[in-house]
Amino acid sequence: MSPTAGWWRMNRLQARGPMPETITDLWNDLPVLAQDALVFALYLLPAVLVGIVVVAGYRPWPLVRAMLGRYRWTNLLFIALIAVSVGIGVGLTAQERGLRKGTARAAEKFDLVVTAPGSEVTMMMAAVYLQPVDAPLLSGEVYNEIAGHDYVSLAAPIAFGDSYQGAPVVGTTAQFIYHLSGELASGRAFATSLEAVIGAAVPLEEGDAFEAAHGVGASAEEGAHAGHAYTVVGRMQPTGSPWDRAILVPVEAVWEVHGLASGHAPERAGQLGPPFDAEYFPGTPAILVRAEELWANYALHSEFTRADLMAFFPGTVLAQLHSLLGDVRQVMSIMAIVTQVLVTAGVLAGLVILTKLFSRRLALLRALGAPRRFVFSVVWTYAAALIGTGAVLGLGVGVVATAAISRAVSARTDILVQSSLGWTELQLVAGFVSLTVLLALAPAFIALYRPVVADLSG
Amino acid sequence: MGRELTVSKLRVSGDHRRTLLSVDQLAIAPGQAVGIRGPSGAGKSTLLFALAGLAAIAEGSVHWGDTDIAALREEQRAAFRRRAIGMIFQDFLLFEELSAAENASLAGSFSARSRRGDIARRAAATLERLGVEAEVRSVASFSGGERQRVAVARALASDPAIILADEPTASLDRAAADRLIDDLVALAREGGKTLIAVSHDPAVHVRMDRLIDVADGRLVADEPVAGARADA
Structure with a gap:
């Protein structure tokens, strides 16, 4: 089970008391892969549910495509900001795990x-x-x-x-x-x-x-x-x-x-x-x-x-060190998410401003009889598209960053660090996406309360 | 038989409760083509927005048949526009990145699933009638005349009873403007739709059944156009 899965499980236990024996057993009987996949799905679930509720009954995609194409460089900048922040976050956590494995591998021969x-x-x-x-x-x-x-x-x-x-x-x-x-x-x-x-x-x-x-x-x-x-x-x-x-x-x-x-x-x-x-x-x-x-x-x-x-036993000493560093890792993971969310909050603040640039076209939709919820779904889907694209690209940035940092660490320490993104990083990104698409509801709400006639008049 | 549009004791206010438009009585018969003219800032567009249920109505009523638009809640007014109103603007307000067909059938994005097919078909038919290439990747390369024709197709796609046009020819050259207003009036008449066009353009005025003059937020004249249809 990944550290994130373990952390989630521990928090659940602390928050709700022990789970019924059968559920605990059921969970423990699951293969590790299934546990990781379920935690990933659970983290992504809020984003999916919000998406379904917001978009249900409408077809906002053509307009979202138009909005993405309209200010493409600004949109790309937002996507790049999200991708870099996600990439650094997942890169750091993958690197920490790679370093842990590398140091453990280096000590393997020393019984x-x-x-x-x-x-x-x-x-x-x-x-x-x-x-x-x-x-x-x-x-x-x-x-x-x-x-x-x-x-x-x-x-x-x-x-x-x-x-x-x-x-x-x-x-x-x-x-x-x-x-x-x-x-x-x-x-x-x-x-x-x-x-x-x-x-x-x-x-x-x-x-x-x-x-x-x-x-x-x-x-x-x-x-x-x-x-x-x-x-x-x-x-x-x-x-x-x-x-x-x-x-x-x-x-x-x-x-x-x-x-x-x-x-x-x-x-x-x-x-x-x-x-x-x-x-x-x-x-x-x-x-x-x-x-x-x-x-x-x-x-x-x-x-x-x-x-x-x-x-x-060097392995035991190392495990103790890793255990101590484990707390630091938790802090790092949280800080990585907080950093990503802060970057995204900045991007969303930028989106509020960018939405003003779209205000005439959003007002046009209202003039044509679009329900408020449709305008809401267009703005939210637009923000979610930026966030989702940035997050996926961030995984790519993470892969590249991880490889580069691994090479640098290996060169400096002579400990072969082979890091790669795993379920922990995917879960981190899923949590990030869910949190930020929830934050993206804010610019969508703000867009609803713009004055239609004033915006139509330009 | 269409519904009549009637305005009674209407007052539209702006910032600081300043009165932008005051209309004592106005009735527009279904299928009538009405031109609204007047100096800039007179309240022409405000009247149009009031009829569409977009302007903040402080007092009075705007009836479409039995429905008082002024009394409707926000989402009810949106539903009214969706069902009964098509709007055309001076600077087209198209989504540049979309094709003519996508722009013209925009209402399908937020209409009930059962109406989407009709909207798309009507948009395609109107674009063809107006000689616009529907499937060109984006309208960004279109001339002003072509763009406004796409906007006309968009206004008609939902088969509304009322078309509200705000300076539809102001951004076009003479030839394009003449073609557009001819097409617009013809389409409105064929469909039995009420056309209300705010315009400074005399070429628009002469194609209307009736002309209303607005000044200082009030209707100061309302008379038929010479040579207009007898039934208008």
Whole structure:
């Protein structure tokens, strides 16, 4: 069920008390598509009913066509104003949903993350979205405890802090690369501490060599790791996450370039990946953990949540964030409608003025014996045509705006945002149309009370 | 047998209750063609609007047969116009974006479903009779004479008993004006309709049965036109 459908249902329950059990059951038994379609129809119903009542028995269309053609540029301007306001409204809500889905998709591969105690949100931003952060390190003993746990199938250290031309250089293991990417798009995983695998969007080619800077962003120290050049040997598949712009190197290499132990005892110098020797393990800010079975993640979460460790599900943290943002989304949706209604109120005020330009012809209708209700239906249908056309075009504007904003957000955050208009937006537009065609009754009423003889005399 | 149009002790007021028109008595027989003339601002158009039930009547009555138009409510007056009145204006008042046929059958848009077919047929027949191309996409390209003929077809489409024309030839050149007034008078006479035409145009006056002079909101003369039909 869409958020709007849920909101509507919640409000109904609050306003009228619990629905009879049978109706609730009937509603809940309906497929989601049917629920969304029904809510859409319900939102559109006032517009349809008003239209039927206002137009019944008359044939205002030829005159409405004439009115639309008479001041076509002014009418197009009104339609454009409505379309842009509707487009921005639906674009924003679709974008918010797309961003939510995109961030969730980016965190999909991160089942369980273990870090030192602190802020789950901060560590999630660091480990999943590669945002720079200073984090305490986990020891080799902790790593081995996690990696050696019966339920654990993958325990990958994630060591960040270096970068190359803005792309984060992350130390990890080859297993993590395959976990993240599946099969590589090209090349192979690193086999020595001088090799690197790049994300799908990194502007390097296989065979390119580079030296990482110490730190990230403006404070990155170029040349700090001079003499340790990595060679690109593989490229990951696109993941739709900031990892597409990351360069993955052996975690041993990150330790080495910082003058630390390699993670392995001297007799196993040159080894990459687990097992690590606790005595020679310099530390890692985060460990990605994957359990053999889904249920085991919960056991691991429970086990590694203790005084010296913090285990969290990025998906859960994200859901909490989305829940908080959910209230903001409600406000955004309401503000979007209010903005659209304000724009339409402005347009309707313009219509009142425009109707004055039609006043001679409306007076002519009265002189020919047209009932007041016919004149009312002509003016209302004219306004409804502008509103309806603007709203439909607004959906098109929304599609274009959503695609453009998605591209911009994806480019800035490296989180693949794929937004599209859905039932929520259609329901939003249906509600908007109903509300505004009701407002359009006002200019129709005003047109009725114009002086016929004075208007006929021009 | 048509109905007579009679006006009695009529006073039409404008802003600040200023009297625009005062008519003590006036009777127009059915089928009569009546010209109304007088200087600008004399009250000619106000008389026309009063007869159509459009002007605010402060006192008196306007009877069409037994029906007192002045006593009708707004929607009843609209129904009266729909049934009994056809109006023609100096500047045509057509919907430029519509075809001649759509303009002429405009009344069909708000008339009962059962009347729509008749209105459309009558509009098409009158347009053909007047030599106007009915199906041209819009009347915007029409000459003034053609537009006024469309307006005549529109006035006759509902088969009204009374045609009220306000300066029907004022926007036309001489040739177009002559053709129009000939057609209008002929159509009115053929249909036995009462024609009341406000006009400054002597060519209109000579085609009428009777001429009424209006000045300062009063009827100052009312006489038959020389050579008018004996039965008028």
